[in-house]
Amino acid sequence: MRIFSDETLVTSPIHTAMSYTWIAISGRWKNTVIVALALILLSILSIVPVLGFIASVVQAIVLYALGYWVVDRIKESGSMDAFKEGVATEKIKTMMFAFFSPAAGYYVGFMIFSIIMMIVTVGIFWITGGFEMVAAMQHQQPGPDSSPEELYAFYVQIMGVSTPTILFLLITSLFFSYLWPLVYGYALFQRTFSDAFNAVFMFFSTRFWSAAFTGSYFKLVTLWMLILFGVGLVMGISIGTVILLPIGILMLLWMVYFTAIVSAEAYNLADDI
Numbered sequence: 631m632r633i634f635s636d637e638t639l640v641t642s643p644i645h646t647a648m649s650y651t652w653i654a655i656s657g658r659w660k661n662t663v664i665v666a667l668a669l670i671l672l673s674i675l676s677i678v679p680v681l682g683f684i685a686s687v688v689q690a691i692v693l694y695a696l697g698y699w700v701v702d703r704i705k706e707s708g709s710m711d712a713f714k715e716g717v718a719t720e721k722i723k724t725m726m727f728a729f730f731s732p733a734a735g736y737y738v739g740f741m742i743f744s745i746i747m748m749i750v751t752v753g754i755f756w757i758t759g760g761f762e763m764v765a766a767m768q769h770q771q772p773g774p775d776s777s778p779e780e781l782y783a784f785y786v787q788i789m790g791v792s793t794p795t796i797l798f799l800l801i802t803s804l805f806f807s808y809l810w811p812l813v814y815g816y817a818l819f820q821r822t823f824s825d826a827f828n829a830v831f832m833f834f835s836t837r838f839w840s841a842a843f844t845g846s847y848f849k850l851v852t853l854w855m856l857i858l859f860g861v862g863l864v865m866g867i868s869i870g871t872v873i874l875l876p877i878g879i880l881m882l883l884w885m886v887y888f889t890a891i892v893s894a895e896a897y898n899l900a901d902d903i
Contacts, residue, residue: 633819633894647892653710697887729821732825736826739827750798758794809842812841844900846899854889862885
């Protein structure tokens with residue numbers, strides 16, 4: 631059973647996701663401007679001591695909430711025309727806060743998942759003797775007059791200790807980055823804090839691993855990554871330039887909507903898991 635009734639999300643997912651994303655942004659410019667201003671304000675507040683942490687968390691949850699909103703409206707509308715009509719009459723409060731609870735659940739779950747992975751990484755470094763070796767090397771650092779052979783031996787030691795940890799980080803980062811859209815897509819269909827929180831831990835589900843290694847998923851995620859990489863470069867340049875900041879924020883919103891829709895499509899293609 632498909633979750634989305636619009637079949638173009640299955641037959642041409644990337645092109646359709648771009649079309650829905652544009653409608654989400656341009657369907658009612660007033661709402662887009664308000665959301666952009668709110669994000670800019672939260673970004674400014676994030677550099678304020680103490681308050682900055684809260685502002686950063688709220689900003690992240692709002693961005694996730696916008697992803698939940700766009701996926702929910704696509705699911706309920708059933709067609710691009712109906713979606714466009716709905717966006718034109720949408721209230722800004724609904725866009726930013728109607729799905730704040732599941733968005734917060736996903737955010738907290740993902741933070742805990744990240745902490746778990748960091749603890750495992752530190753554990754591997756400890757098991758392989760990394761901390762002892764680092765302490766020893768601090769007393770054996772080559773001086774300015776060290777020979778090339780001594781420098782080479784020193785860096786070989788570093789690589790020998792750090793290689794298991796580096797390999798673990800590289801492999802798991804690539805794997806979980808590849809799996810992330812499918813897990814996020816599943817989370818986007820959850821409607822409570824606890825359900826969205828628990829959805830994060832589908833990263834450890836072999837059912838999701840199996841669903842991710844299919845030709846259709848690989849093609850979808852590869853195209854998504856390439857597009858996001860290109861847009862991300864332009865967005866980074868724009869946000870780093872004051873005069874181009876509004877364009878950068880619009881690109882951020884575009885990426886949020888596009889990523890949410892593609893992720894939902896990924897789960898839609900494998901909804902039997």
